[in-house]
Amino acid sequence: MRNPDVNDGVVVAAATSPAVVVLPTPPHYVQPLLKTPFHNRARALSQLDSFVPWSGYTTVDVFTSVEQEYFAIRNATTLYDLTPMVKYRVAGHSALPFLNRLVTRDLSKLQVGRVAYCVWCDDAGHLIDDGTVFRLSENEYRLCTAERQLDWLLSSAIGFERAIGDDRLVIEEVTDQIAALAMQGPTSYAVLAAAGLSGVERLKPFEIETFEVDGVTITVSRTGFTGDLGYELWMDPGHAERVWDILMAAGQTRGIRPIGSKALNIARIEAGFLQPNVDFVSSAHTVLLSRDRSPLELGLEWLVDFAKPYFTGRRALVEEKRRGAARRLVGLDIEGDKPAHNALLYSDRAGRKEVGSVTSATWSPTCKRNIALAMIDAPHFQVGATLWADIYLNRELVWERRMARARVVAKPFFAPERRKATPPGSY
Amino acid sequence: MSGSRYDCVVVGGGHNGLVCAAYLARGGRSVLVLEAADEVGGAAVTREFAPGFRVSACAHLLHSMSGAMIHDLQLEDHGLTFSAREMPTVALAADGGSVALGATSLTANANPLSSGVTVDDAAAYPGYVALLNRLAQALRPVLDSVPPRLGTDAWADKRALLQLGWQIRRLGRHDMRELLRIGGMNVFDLLKDNFESPLLQGALAFDAILGSNFGPRSPGSVFTLLYRLAGATAAQGKEVSGTPLSQPTGGLGALSRALSAAAVAAGAEVRTNAAVERIIVRDHRASGVQLASGETITANTVISNVDPQATFLRLLGAEYLDAGFTRRVSHLRTRGLAAKLHLALDDLPRFSGVSEASLGGRLLIAPSLEYLERAFNHSKYGEFSNAPAIEITVPTVNDRTLAPAGKHVLSAVVQYAPYALKAGWDAGREQFANIVVDTIERYSPGLGKSIISAQLLTPSDIEREFRITGGHWHHAELALDQFFMMRPVPGAAQYQTPVDGLYLCGAGCHPGGGVMGTAGRNAARQVLGQAA
Numbered sequence: 001m002r003n004p005d006v007n008d009g010v011v012v013a014a015a016t017s018p019a020v021v022v023l024p025t026p027p028h029y030v031q032p033l034l035k036t037p038f039h040n041r042a043r044a045l046s047q048l049d050s051f052v053p054w055s056g057y058t059t060v061d062v063f064t065s066v067e068q069e070y071f072a073i074r075n076a077t078t079l080y081d082l083t084p085m086v087k088y089r090v091a092g093h094s095a096l097p098f099l100n101r102l103v104t105r106d107l108s109k110l111q112v113g114r115v116a117y118c119v120w121c122d123d124a125g126h127l128i129d130d131g132t133v134f135r136l137s138e139n140e141y142r143l144c145t146a147e148r149q150l151d152w153l154l155s156s157a158i159g160f161e162r163a164i165g166d167d168r169l170v171i172e173e174v175t176d177q178i179a180a181l182a183m184q185g186p187t188s189y190a191v192l193a194a195a196g197l198s199g200v201e202r203l204k205p206f207e208i209e210t211f212e213v214d215g216v217t218i219t220v221s222r223t224g225f226t227g228d229l230g231y232e233l234w235m236d237p238g239h240a241e242r243v244w245d246i247l248m249a250a251g252q253t254r255g256i257r258p259i260g261s262k263a264l265n266i267a268r269i270e271a272g273f274l275q276p277n278v279d280f281v282s283s284a285h286t287v288l289l290s291r292d293r294s295p296l297e298l299g300l301e302w303l304v305d306f307a308k309p310y311f312t313g314r315r316a317l318v319e320e321k322r323r324g325a326a327r328r329l330v331g332l333d334i335e336g337d338k339p340a341h342n343a344l345l346y347s348d349r350a351g352r353k354e355v356g357s358v359t360s361a362t363w364s365p366t367c368k369r370n371i372a373l374a375m376i377d378a379p380h381f382q383v384g385a386t387l388w389a390d391i392y393l394n395r396e397l398v399w400e401r402r403m404a405r406a407r408v409v410a411k412p413f414f415a416p417e418r419r420k421a422t423p424p425g426s427y
Numbered sequence: 428m429s430g431s432r433y434d435c436v437v438v439g440g441g442h443n444g445l446v447c448a449a450y451l452a453r454g455g456r457s458v459l460v461l462e463a464a465d466e467v468g469g470a471a472v473t474r475e476f477a478p479g480f481r482v483s484a485c486a487h488l489l490h491s492m493s494g495a496m497i498h499d500l501q502l503e504d505h506g507l508t509f510s511a512r513e514m515p516t517v518a519l520a521a522d523g524g525s526v527a528l529g530a531t532s533l534t535a536n537a538n539p540l541s542s543g544v545t546v547d548d549a550a551a552y553p554g555y556v557a558l559l560n561r562l563a564q565a566l567r568p569v570l571d572s573v574p575p576r577l578g579t580d581a582w583a584d585k586r587a588l589l590q591l592g593w594q595i596r597r598l599g600r601h602d603m604r605e606l607l608r609i610g611g612m613n614v615f616d617l618l619k620d621n622f623e624s625p626l627l628q629g630a631l632a633f634d635a636i637l638g639s640n641f642g643p644r645s646p647g648s649v650f651t652l653l654y655r656l657a658g659a660t661a662a663q664g665k666e667v668s669g670t671p672l673s674q675p676t677g678g679l680g681a682l683s684r685a686l687s688a689a690a691v692a693a694g695a696e697v698r699t700n701a702a703v704e705r706i707i708v709r710d711h712r713a714s715g716v717q718l719a720s721g722e723t724i725t726a727n728t729v730i731s732n733v734d735p736q737a738t739f740l741r742l743l744g745a746e747y748l749d750a751g752f753t754r755r756v757s758h759l760r761t762r763g764l765a766a767k768l769h770l771a772l773d774d775l776p777r778f779s780g781v782s783e784a785s786l787g788g789r790l791l792i793a794p795s796l797e798y799l800e801r802a803f804n805h806s807k808y809g810e811f812s813n814a815p816a817i818e819i820t821v822p823t824v825n826d827r828t829l830a831p832a833g834k835h836v837l838s839a840v841v842q843y844a845p846y847a848l849k850a851g852w853d854a855g856r857e858q859f860a861n862i863v864v865d866t867i868e869r870y871s872p873g874l875g876k877s878i879i880s881a882q883l884l885t886p887s888d889i890e891r892e893f894r895i896t897g898g899h900w901h902h903a904e905l906a907l908d909q910f911f912m913m914r915p916v917p918g919a920a921q922y923q924t925p926v927d928g929l930y931l932c933g934a935g936c937h938p939g940g941g942v943m944g945t946a947g948r949n950a951a952r953q954v955l956g957q958a959a
Contacts, residue, residue, distance in 0.1 A: 097746055101745070101746050101750070102750070122749075122750075122751055123749035123750070123751040123752055123918075152750070155750050155751065155753070155754040156750040156753075158740075158745055158750070158753050158754055158757045159740055159744060159745020159746070159748075159753055159757075160745060160746075309746065310711060310746060310747050310748070312749045312750040312751070313749065314711070314749075315711075315749070315925060
């Protein structure tokens with residue numbers, strides 16, 4: 001069964017290339033704000049009726065209160081509707097060479113049934129987007145991205161279209177063909193087990209497996225955006241509400257609750273994860289050249305494999321590495337308890353020399369620290385360096401300014417052992 | 428089989444590849460040229476197209492190879508002779524009139540009135556030619572130089588940009604203003620501004636559209652005209668007198684043989700029947716080539732005379748390149764629009780209004796600007812011209828080695844014949860050949876009866892025969908957006924490609940094709956400069 005809001009895809013084949021592109025109809029840009037397959041359930045539980053647009057869908061930013069939802073992430077288990085995340089099916093004998101030339105990691109090492117977090121760059125080595133690559137079978141991958149990438153994927157497909165018989169490179173947007181639910185929190189494993197996903201305890205971080213529950217097929221990956229124990233569940237949109245109900249029922253005694261994007265944002269900052277258009281702007285969108293960011297600048301060098309076959313941006317990144325990064329995204333620990341939203345950073349308390357700015361900031365309720373992600377110019381980004389954050393506070397409509405001491409610290413801020421334990425603890 | 432190792436391997440033995448090889452060998456490099464065909468020359472070859480009849484099979488005139496290069500490579504010592512130099516250009520009128528385009532004046536023949544050349548035209552002509560030649564002179568150093576890169580700190584780049592600015596500045600106030608005024612204009616408007624005779628206008632526009640996807644009204648067609656004139660001034664040195672057309676004895680293939688001999692004399696090796704299958708990349712660096720036979724040849728530097736699309740997308744492969752660069756390469760405009768007609772003739776063809784002396788020159792069927800534009804219109808929609816524009820030579824007038832005694836060869840470049848003919852060339856070839864012969868016969872009554880054999884090469888034939896993607900003489904359209912710093916694409920415009928050790932030296936690079944050899948020489952300079 002398919003989501004009734006969604007028609008069959010259409011096949012658009014470029015005249016000059018045998019690569020096949022499948023676009024959803026009606027296109028996302030024609031119909032304003034689609035409803036996800038979980039929309040009815042979410043609306044029923046939403047106390048604030050607070051919905052925001054996300055990649056063409058309407059989704060919840062807060063159900064009840066940010067605090068309640070945040071503490072459920074860290075102490076119980078949570079459901080987060082992930083359906084709007086853009087998903088591409090990439091298949092064919094040239095899927096691997098195509099994807100491996102796209103991203104900076106070596107995907108030839110990615111086993112079937114595993115997931116890799118990846119970034120991809122333009123020719124200049126500047127970040128276009130980040131996302132995850134799922135290897136579903138030998139020649140079938142799923143690429144999950146923050147933003148739509150069709151233009152760049154098609155450009156990247158030039159030279160990889162060579163068909164062997166009927167086996168050609170297929171790049172198909174499947175965002176609306178798959179309902180996705182993130183289930184994150186320390187009791188997430190226990191809830192899945194209670195829901196009848198027997199064997200889910202064997203799943204290691206970044207592994208994928210398919211389960212049958214109550215006649216419904218659910219693909220589960222041990223992935224997430226909270227830095228904690230958690231899973232992401234992928235299913236036919238027609239089964240979405242059944243799965244939701246099964247999980248909510250199974251999690252009743254373990255504090256399950258749906259969450260919106262605001263609570264998730266606190267958790268992802270604690271985990272040190274980047275948010276596109278917050279911590280960096282895609283080079284596909286920047287107008288000012290100096291706003292482009294490389295993976296080296298974003299502290300993602302661990303994702304760049306210079307030993308693998310050529311990938312787009314390699315030449316530029318080799319050169320950047322030789323020169324040394326001009327700036328770097330780092331973690332900050334800031335004195336006081338006032339989040340340093342959008343704060344400019346100085347190397348001196350008097351605020352004479354500006355050396356960077358905060359991109360994401362929050363009070364971390366779990367770490368009991370005032371934390372932030374910030375882009376800092378060389379050489380001030382070394383761990384241990386002391387900077388000064390210029391924090392503006394609005395206290396009952398009166399703006400106050402604080403110069404707060406900020407220390408450059410290692411990320412992530414929060415990384416409990418339980419996130420990696422296999423089998424996971426049954427909390 | 429492996430083991431052979433060279434400093435430089437040149438993929439493709441076209442004229443640019445041979446020039447490049449000659450200069451590299453002179454620079455002390457061990458050089459191997461690999462040519463897929465059974466003879467060197469690429470699109471500068473002489474072939475037998477009917478028993479006993481030979482013709483320059485693609486390019487048929489030499490107009491922009493510099494005298495300095497011919498002298499420098501001692502081509503005349505290596506067998507190059509000319510059967511004709513300073514060949515005249517004559518524009519044919521449908522009613523038997525004609526006008527010869529001289530270096531400084533016009534000569535109307537046969538029926539002076541029918542050419543429509545007015546007293547004002549004759550008076551305006553010398554000034555027009557002189558202006559265009561001055562502008563072409565200013566652009567000439569651009570053709571010779573390696574294009575600079577923008578936004579670098581390199582002194583060579585800054586110097587090249589300054590030089591370009593200085594060349595234009597020293598034209599003086601009047602000429603600089605004229606260059607800026609007409610540089611981006613179309614040749615239709617330029618000629619309407621300057622002349623009254625449709626025949627003269629058509630003939631003068633012909634060189635602007637020859638070998639390009641332009642009609643006279645296409646923006647930028649003055650640029651292509653200046654480009655061709657700049658090539659001509661380069662060919663002649665300081666002395667400029669019209670387009671210096673010449674015809675090597677034995678056809679263009681003789682030039683290629685002389686170039687090959689010059690390269691060999693300098694120490695290069697030249698192998699024919701050696702098709703390169705792919706360029707080998709090791710550790711992100713070009714390290715040699717693999718032949719169709721399976722043989723591999725190792726080299727420090729690989730220089731490709733092959734067109735940019737084939738070099739990057741077929742011989743190298745997108746997996747070694749950035750996606751944005753690959754996209755730019757794949758978007759190059761490479762489709763040819765010129766066909767080549769070869770006729771084996773029983774007798775010397777006669778053209779009304781053309782003297783015996785002028786018959787050894789270049790004859791143009793381009794009776795008006797409107798005629799050319801209409802001919803171009805068809806090509807925009809994937810059709811060939813019903814009344815095509817034609818450049819005719821009868822090489823046997825100057826060179827008796829090409830045909831049996833008493834017999835003749837007619838060689839013509841025909842526009843427009845779009846690469847992607849809607850009906851397909853298998854269906855359209857014969858029909859178009861008949862149209863072309865009929866068109867020429869209108870100016871040369873009785874021609875049809877004298878034809879022993881005919882051959883028409885369409886752009887798709889040229890693609891196959893001469894291994895040029897799209898069948899474009901220049902490998903990639905010559906237009907402002909594919910010129911100089913943007914030729915073939917930014918990132919490869921200095922002959923060096925993004926892949927270490929891989930260079931380009933063909934017509935797809937600055938300054939383009941037209942049997943000039945400059946791309947080959949510039950590429951060699953780059954390789955030698957960097958490998959020193």
